[in-house]
Amino acid sequence: MEQSRLPQADVLVKVDYSTLNYKDALAITGQGPIVRSFPMVPGIDLAGVVEHSDHADFKPGQRVILNGWGVGEQHWGGLAQFARVDAQWLIPAPDSISSLQAMAIGTAGYTAMLCVIALEKAGIRPDAGDILVTGANGGVGGYAIAILHKLGYRVVAATGRPNERDYLTALGAADIIDRSTLSAPGKPLQKERWAAGVDSVGSHTLANLCASVKADGAVAACGMAQGLDFPASVAPFILRGVSLLGVNSVTRPRAERIQAWSRLATDLPADIIDRISRDIPLREAVATAHDLMAGKVQGRVVVDVNA
Structure with a gap:
């Protein structure tokens, strides 16, 4: 494909690595209405080097990262060797994080960090009690566990794969619970158990998490793996704050x-980045996307678009 076919935007990036996220898997497999127009190049994040720029904030040779902004859904994304994108979508890559590491972290790790920052702003401190992380075997869950553990929080992981206890413990989980205890309809107000939570699952899981958070606790919600619905009541919010x-x-x-x-x-x-991620060449992206939708993928998948 010629570069001239890329969408119009002010920065051309030579992509080093992209990833396979849940949204990418939905787009590739056609199991969700992610793609708004065709043809489309998936890939909701990318890391690479500026090849050409018409924007003063970015110069050729500069390392950059992109997460989100509808890239890979409405605008051609990172699963290609070049991407032309708007400058406002890019940020400079930190010097201490390589392009490979940036995509091993990817949108999942970046989202996990946003969740942790949100809990901090809500006043949740390490001495508050246990933090429950749902979807623990996914990218967001894994990075949330690792970050919270590094910051001194005691983390409990909810997973449907209890056989992967050793993996979750290595990330920093102090305890493991089965996700089935959260995924079915529950009481609107339950025994106070968690100081806070990070949820990437939604639906009944999020409702049950909120119902069992202690007074003045908080839940950072960022995903919908179980569903977009929220079958809950206002009880935890008005009776426990x-x-x-x-x-x-x-x-x-x-x-x-x-x-x-x-x-x-x-x-x-x-060292956590290596535990959570693995690399594949671009040619394996389609098959791996199907594995991801089937629940066969652990952690993060980095795509080497030049391999």
């Missing part, structure tokens, strides 16, 4: 994105 914190990772202002990536550079142990 629980805060439900919506985390939108797609269109954050540049300052917030730079802050999140700066925090990732300091608050995410480097």
